[in-house]
Amino acid sequence: MALKLNCDLGESFGAWTMGMDEAVMPHIDLANIACGFHAGDPVVMQNTLALAKQHGVTVGAHPGYRDLNGFGRRSIQHQPEEIIALMLYQISALEGMAKAQGIEVEYVKPHGALYNDMMSDHSTRRAVLQAMAEHHSPPILVMQATPEAEQHLAEAEALGIQLWFEAFSDRGYSDDGRLVPRTQPGALLDRQQMLAQAQQLTQEGAVTTSGGKRLELKVDTLCVHGDNPEGIEAIRELRRIVQG
Amino acid sequence: MALKLNCDLGESFGAWTMGMDEAVMPHIDLANIACGFHAGDPVVMQNTLALAKQHGVTVGAHPGYRDLNGFGRRSIQHQPEEIIALMLYQISALEGMAKAQGIEVEYVKPHGALYNDMMSDHSTRRAVLQAMAEHHSPPILVMQATPEAEQHLAEAEALGIQLWFEAFSDRGYSDDGRLVPRTQPGALLDRQQMLAQAQQLTQEGAVTTSGGKRLELKVDTLCVHGDNPEGIEAIRELRRIVQG
Amino acid sequence: MALKLNCDLGESFGAWTMGMDEAVMPHIDLANIACGFHAGDPVVMQNTLALAKQHGVTVGAHPGYRDLNGFGRRSIQHQPEEIIALMLYQISALEGMAKAQGIEVEYVKPHGALYNDMMSDHSTRRAVLQAMAEHHSPPILVMQATPEAEQHLAEAEALGIQLWFEAFSDRGYSDDGRLVPRTQPGALLDRQQMLAQAQQLTQEGAVTTSGGKRLELKVDTLCVHGDNPEGIEAIRELRRIVQG
Amino acid sequence: MALKLNCDLGESFGAWTMGMDEAVMPHIDLANIACGFHAGDPVVMQNTLALAKQHGVTVGAHPGYRDLNGFGRRSIQHQPEEIIALMLYQISALEGMAKAQGIEVEYVKPHGALYNDMMSDHSTRRAVLQAMAEHHSPPILVMQATPEAEQHLAEAEALGIQLWFEAFSDRGYSDDGRLVPRTQPGALLDRQQMLAQAQQLTQEGAVTTSGGKRLELKVDTLCVHGDNPEGIEAIRELRRIVQG
Numbered sequence: 001m002a003l004k005l006n007c008d009l010g011e012s013f014g015a016w017t018m019g020m021d022e023a024v025m026p027h028i029d030l031a032n033i034a035c036g037f038h039a040g041d042p043v044v045m046q047n048t049l050a051l052a053k054q055h056g057v058t059v060g061a062h063p064g065y066r067d068l069n070g071f072g073r074r075s076i077q078h079q080p081e082e083i084i085a086l087m088l089y090q091i092s093a094l095e096g097m098a099k100a101q102g103i104e105v106e107y108v109k110p111h112g113a114l115y116n117d118m119m120s121d122h123s124t125r126r127a128v129l130q131a132m133a134e135h136h137s138p139p140i141l142v143m144q145a146t147p148e149a150e151q152h153l154a155e156a157e158a159l160g161i162q163l164w165f166e167a168f169s170d171r172g173y174s175d176d177g178r179l180v181p182r183t184q185p186g187a188l189l190d191r192q193q194m195l196a197q198a199q200q201l202t203q204e205g206a207v208t209t210s211g212g213k214r215l216e217l218k219v220d221t222l223c224v225h226g227d228n229p230e231g232i233e234a235i236r237e238l239r240r241i242v243q244g
Numbered sequence: 245m246a247l248k249l250n251c252d253l254g255e256s257f258g259a260w261t262m263g264m265d266e267a268v269m270p271h272i273d274l275a276n277i278a279c280g281f282h283a284g285d286p287v288v289m290q291n292t293l294a295l296a297k298q299h300g301v302t303v304g305a306h307p308g309y310r311d312l313n314g315f316g317r318r319s320i321q322h323q324p325e326e327i328i329a330l331m332l333y334q335i336s337a338l339e340g341m342a343k344a345q346g347i348e349v350e351y352v353k354p355h356g357a358l359y360n361d362m363m364s365d366h367s368t369r370r371a372v373l374q375a376m377a378e379h380h381s382p383p384i385l386v387m388q389a390t391p392e393a394e395q396h397l398a399e400a401e402a403l404g405i406q407l408w409f410e411a412f413s414d415r416g417y418s419d420d421g422r423l424v425p426r427t428q429p430g431a432l433l434d435r436q437q438m439l440a441q442a443q444q445l446t447q448e449g450a451v452t453t454s455g456g457k458r459l460e461l462k463v464d465t466l467c468v469h470g471d472n473p474e475g476i477e478a479i480r481e482l483r484r485i486v487q488g
Numbered sequence: 489m490a491l492k493l494n495c496d497l498g499e500s501f502g503a504w505t506m507g508m509d510e511a512v513m514p515h516i517d518l519a520n521i522a523c524g525f526h527a528g529d530p531v532v533m534q535n536t537l538a539l540a541k542q543h544g545v546t547v548g549a550h551p552g553y554r555d556l557n558g559f560g561r562r563s564i565q566h567q568p569e570e571i572i573a574l575m576l577y578q579i580s581a582l583e584g585m586a587k588a589q590g591i592e593v594e595y596v597k598p599h600g601a602l603y604n605d606m607m608s609d610h611s612t613r614r615a616v617l618q619a620m621a622e623h624h625s626p627p628i629l630v631m632q633a634t635p636e637a638e639q640h641l642a643e644a645e646a647l648g649i650q651l652w653f654e655a656f657s658d659r660g661y662s663d664d665g666r667l668v669p670r671t672q673p674g675a676l677l678d679r680q681q682m683l684a685q686a687q688q689l690t691q692e693g694a695v696t697t698s699g700g701k702r703l704e705l706k707v708d709t710l711c712v713h714g715d716n717p718e719g720i721e722a723i724r725e726l727r728r729i730v731q732g
Numbered sequence: 733m734a735l736k737l738n739c740d741l742g743e744s745f746g747a748w749t750m751g752m753d754e755a756v757m758p759h760i761d762l763a764n765i766a767c768g769f770h771a772g773d774p775v776v777m778q779n780t781l782a783l784a785k786q787h788g789v790t791v792g793a794h795p796g797y798r799d800l801n802g803f804g805r806r807s808i809q810h811q812p813e814e815i816i817a818l819m820l821y822q823i824s825a826l827e828g829m830a831k832a833q834g835i836e837v838e839y840v841k842p843h844g845a846l847y848n849d850m851m852s853d854h855s856t857r858r859a860v861l862q863a864m865a866e867h868h869s870p871p872i873l874v875m876q877a878t879p880e881a882e883q884h885l886a887e888a889e890a891l892g893i894q895l896w897f898e899a900f901s902d903r904g905y906s907d908d909g910r911l912v913p914r915t916q917p918g919a920l921l922d923r924q925q926m927l928a929q930a931q932q933l934t935q936e937g938a939v940t941t942s943g944g945k946r947l948e949l950k951v952d953t954l955c956v957h958g959d960n961p962e963g964i965e966a967i968r969e970l971r972r973i974v975q976g
Contacts, residue, residue, distance in 0.1 A: 015559035016504035042329030071503035085286030092340020099380035136343040259803035260748035315747035530817030573774030580828020587868040624831035
């Protein structure tokens with residue numbers, strides 16, 4: 001199966017525009033739509049859902065911490081029941097709006113700090129999985145592809161949750177399978193490196209780490225960014241690569 | 245059919261408590277649950293849904309304008325598409341959380357200024373009805389019982405929406421069928437007057453106006469308030485009355 | 489005295505950018521800085537104040553209704569004491585931050601719907617003036633230049649408030665001295681018309697209305713917009729005109 | 733000098749009431765007033781300032797993280813410049829509103845998670861001190877009295893900031909001078925223990941720890957709570973004790 005391209009969309013808010021959703025939507029497979037807590041508002045959500053429907057793009061919920069000012073990028077201490085409630089709220093809001101347009105929310109990808117906390121903190125991950133399990137008809141959960149994939153699969157399966165693993169085309173990987181921190185050299189790949197990494201993931205299911213190691217990663221989808229014309233052109237090239 | 249008692253619940257927010265939900269829930273039929281824009285938050289919504297389920301109380305969405313500081317009581321200029329979007333968002337959020345607990349949202353009662361604008365402004369009412377019609381499986385809409393009930397029914401039926409009409413047990417009615425404004429004498433009924441008005445609504449489907457006129461009102465449900473022990477005792481008496 | 493150019497700045501919020509503040513700041517006289525209720529956040533305010541200081545631009549507070557999602561453009565019902573409190577809060581927040589950088593807030597220009605309500609609704613205008621009067625050292629208040637200027641001056645003077653009147657360079661005026669509504673032809677001037685209107689205001693203190701009438705307006709400052717490169721080029725031309 | 737009693741006040745928000753401010757105010761020395769980010773709104777702040785002025789109570793700013801839903805009790809990752817900006821914003825807002833009533837903000841006590849992070853995390857404490865130092869006329873900063881008081885004094889003096897140290901009358905102290913965590917026995921003192929601890933602090937400048945050790949603490953003020961009638965009665969007794 002070809003790797004799917006997923007992209008964060010619907011991140012405008014009121015009078016503030018973010019992203020080039022109309023230019024990106026035709027070239028991706030999965031639209032991660034913000035649900036109002038870190039970005040997005042009801043009108044933006046309606047419009048983004050309509051755009052995804054128009055282009056036949058699969059829709060996912062992109063819930064985040066309640067932090068508009070920090071764009072959901074700041075880790076916030078939460079009790080598990082708070083994480084469960086904020087995820088169910090946001091997924092449900094998008095889901096009902098999608099149904100009103102005749103489409104379904106097929107997956108969930110947590111946003112920003114919630115995503116990072118899910119990957120690094122077991123208690124947060126358990127709360128995220130619990131939220132998914134409480135859903136009346138659980139969508140698929142997107143997690144980062146790491147060497148711990150088998151453990152994450154086991155945790156998810158125990159609650160009846162299906163996972164998709166994602167890799168990042170434009171970020172370097174450390175030998176331990178984590179992303180190179182943005183403060184270090186090699187964190188961000190240039191265009192050639194990015195295309196090469198996508199090629200390797202498509203053909204071998206592996207990346208070459210910053211230490212030169214070959215690291216196999218189980219990957220279902222590539223995360224892409226379309227904030228500017230260069231980004232959109234890169235997405236078009238990535239699509240050609242992943243579709244072989 | 246006995247008049248049903250409806251009450252606004254789930255109006256706490258974070259560390260702030262409002263209402264005596266646990267004391268009220270056993271004595272009402274319909275719980276209007278705030279959806280996070282004027283009151284309520286995801287955790288409060290989870291808890292309120294669980295409480296309603298425990299007592300077998302029918303659950304309704306209580307969407308409002310996005311105005312926590314004004315508690316949804318201040319009219320805010322909106323475009324119709326904004327009203328449609330904010331209603332679908334809030335109804336959907338509660339609905340998905342209800343489904344996660346195995347229950348359904350069966351009706352929608354707009355809150356505060358959104359409710360008042362719906363009753364007094366045709367453009368707002370049309371947007372509210374449109375929001376309901378866009379829902380994939382429209383719940384019932386609660387409107388105020390007024391002499392314009394037939395017109396409201398016609399507007400709703402044209403979009404396939406079912407209405408419930410509500411009367412206020414503790415508010416005086418003017419000769420024109422509207423509530424006596426709070427700034428005027430006779431706006432708020434005392435306990436005896438309230439029980440008498442409920443009795444008259446139950447037995448005759450009518451109220452006696454501030455001008456002494458007998459006014460017939462088509463009523464399905466009575467709005468009650470349970471903010472304090474006296475209010476809860478009044479609800480218990482009202483229930484005996486409406487159940488004949 | 490040359491007309492001063494005033495421009496709304498500091499309207500970014502968290503991860504969302506609005507306006508081209510760095511490009512505009514060198515070419516204006518007065519920076520209306522958003523104070524966090526409709527736009528702006530503490531970090532944006534810090535940066536905007538520093539930019540104004542760097543270019544020697546006079547700083548004004550630009551308070552709005554508490555409505556990030558509506559960008560302060562939606563009228564919201566308020567009690568007078570609410571308007572007084574939200575104005576004092578926002579002005580004070582900016583003022584203290586300005587003092588921390590060694591500069592002063594010299595004037596106040598209400599934003600969006602608060603500005604419109606101030607001009608059209610006497611009760612709102614009285615509350616705005618009252619807020620200014622309660623300030624420990626009232627800055628100047630900016631109002632729209634209209635045929636009612638004398639009345640507005642009298643209202644302000646009664647409370648010890650000084651006014652600056654502003655005209656809009658890029659909006660057409662009706663015969664009654666109001667702006668042509670955006671829904672009507674002639675609402676927005678093209679570049680030539682805009683420069684001509686600025687010229688006429690500078691030299692004659694008058695505009696030519698949509699009905700062809702010559703209308704004298706007492707004007708202290710012109711409102712300009714710098715959202716794109718054309719807007720900034722227009723500001724540079726306007727500055728040459730107003731500086732004779 | 734007698735220990736001063738400080739209490740968090742002005743923690744209502746819109747329609748939600750918290751605390752018994754009118755009953756507490758006559759019995760305290762220092763009112764820590766919420767500034768709108770975790771609690772309080774402009775109207776609440778106006779009213780709380782007026783109440784403090786009426787009773788001659790010294791006013792302090794009580795800034796918190798921007799988290800109404802979490803009441804500022806959840807730690808949120810921040811960059812130092814974000815902490816500096818949010819503190820200056822909130823202090824300034826209260827300060828200007830106080831000046832409008834003819835009173836001054838004389839001190840600052842960070843709230844909740846911001847307070848805890850200030851005490852436990854050096855980077856946060858440095859940002860808090862930096863915010864104070866950037867203020868045009870720095871108020872006094874309140875920190876918790878701990879065995880590290882000398883180090884905190886040195887850090888503050890280096891930036892020209894004066895400190896007041898506070899102790900908690902109703903919380904047990906560990907041998908290391910920290911509060912016994914709420915999850916452990918001895919975290920909360922009963923009334924007798926509380927009065928005894930206040931007495932010991934007043935007479936000896938020391939507490940008896942949970943391990944039975946005598947711990948000297950440099951203390952300027954006692955933090956008290958007035959959420960219920962028992963709390964208010966306790967405050968009255970504490971006042972008699974600290975005033976000897």
